[in-house]
Amino acid sequence: MLEPILTVSNLKTYFFQDEGVVKAVDGASFEVYAGRTLGLVGESGCGKSITARSILRIVDAPGRIVDGSITYCPPNAQPMELTQLPAESRAMREVRGKEIALIFQEPMTSFSAHYTVGNQIVEAIRTHERALNKTQARERAIGLLRQVGVPRPEQRLDMYSFQLSGGLRQRAMIAMALACNPKVLIADEPTTALDVTTQAQILELLKSLQQQFNMALILITHDMGVIAEMADDVAVMYLGRVVERGSVDQIFHAPRHPYTRALLRSIPSVTSEPRTKLPTIEGSIPHPYNRPQGCPFHPRCHECIAGVCEQHEPVLVTMNGGSEAVACFLHHREFIETELTEFTK
């Protein structure tokens, strides 16, 4: 079995605010392998973006990683424990951008409008590879833009981000993320702001780049269609937790967690009957200050077991030799049986 390049286990990132503690990420565990794509899926507020930011240690105050570990195992080198490194340390800055890179959600706001796109890509290159002079870095930047399919890269390099179309801007963002050949690429909703046709182009590009460089890709999205198209492994998040994990085929064809099942049912599809009612998930995502007791999904769950789900928090239990995992009492028979016998006593 391959060794994972990045292992996140029981990650907890909390935001300490005057009104209370927001548990943005509250027990996220998953593994990422070189050359494979992990899809991190969930609705807004489930903590998927904060998980990505935690890995790169760029969580803004008052957020803080309070527990868990993020282990980065570069090939032919010592494993690094990212949670132990100070966020501003030299070692962390070496990792950030060079080993693990992030494509941000909004290409419009993630480029500075005061510098040309080229200027920003060159800066990224020269931060990590000080041996290169300006001309060499510029050559490299042009090459990168060409690689990601930007037409006339020599001219586009001297443009500002607002002069580029959404698709080109996202391509430039990818070029910048690829500047130092990262081993792990995190793409946070890379296509959410784009049209479907442009989305198809960008997804295709990410796929081919991954094959070319054998990168590990973490694809964060709320779009189950994108996940089905791209991912090898999937982790489903709900209210800061990974509630189910498995291969893409298992998640879509044999989902275990009621949330995963409900989520899959509620997606409108181009292949379904027109003008039909969609099955929905009752209620809405709870407010972060107001997390339900017990299993976070129990107030919206159809299969909620009275006396168990609202009182106990299910843990992520691995199945099928570790490749799959689910955090739901429906699949933890033993626990329920002992609990119910106590209940009846």
Next chain:
Amino acid sequence: MTNIEKTNSVNSAVRPAMDGVHSVLLDVRGLKMHFPIRQGLLQRVVGYVRAVDDVNFTIQSGETLALVGESGCGKTTTARCILRAYKPTAGEILFRADGDMVDVASVPRAQLRPVRRNMQMIFQDPYASLNPRMTLADIVGEPLLVNGMTNRQQRNDRVAELLRLVGMRSEYMQRYPHAFSGGQRQRIGIARALALHPKLVVCDEAVSALDVSVQAQILNLLLELQSKLGLTYLFVAHDLSVVKHISDRVAVMYVGKLVELAPTARVFSAPKHPYTEALLSAVPIADPRRRSQRIILEGDVADPSNPPSGCYFHPRCRYAIERCRMETPALREIEPGQYAACHRADELTLIGAVTHS
């Protein structure tokens, strides 16, 4: 008389044959919206952005027409022209208000209010479209106040009724929008739009900003309200899978023009325009066993201020022939009720969304 007959004959091309003229609620004829590009010291007009360029369609009373296309194709501009948020450059927008057909495009500003009462809009972003300093009672009650319901008690009763209609508790009336989630806010926006018993509701990307679980709830609510209140929807959206769940007919736009107009099932199963085919194939399908051989469109959407010659889609079309470069295709009936603007619509067999087999 002859004049009317003439315009009718032009437009019969885009009206579904099955429906009688009497049930037409909205009839858009030759709609054009050109925005001038000004440059230089004197701000001279150097060109025009043809945001909407000769669009024709009708909406029957009680039906849902979806307007789909990529960003910048003019779908939102079309919707705004219909609401007269913009005054169109040319064309007629005939709307049946209180029995008579009124041309919204040419009504004087002073007489707009009674027309607008019959057409309302649901906005995309539920966070930006509600005033954070107003309570729900004020937000939903404002259109009532503006249209002459000055009695507060009467107004609040109507607001309570509206909130219940969209599935919210009327006790929430004195709260502010920040207390509600995205889905609930969108319900508030819908309640506001329904306050004046409109006939036509324009939904501009009304569910695009919502999470999938909430999106399904709002789509179901819109379907339910339509059957309960007999509403007519113009549903502007870019998400084809959402469109499929709500619309009777679909109009596909590309660079300011309609390229296809057909009943929903036809658009998805047997599209007649290569752009529709490409658009359908680009939608990711939530099934890893059916990773599609998608058609990747090269390049970007054409620039509406400097469109290509002939068919605007020809530089990106994989079926383009010499004729497409030279001649602009007109929207014509290919199959009964199905219209497409493509020279090769008759000979091409295009692939729709793959259905479950």
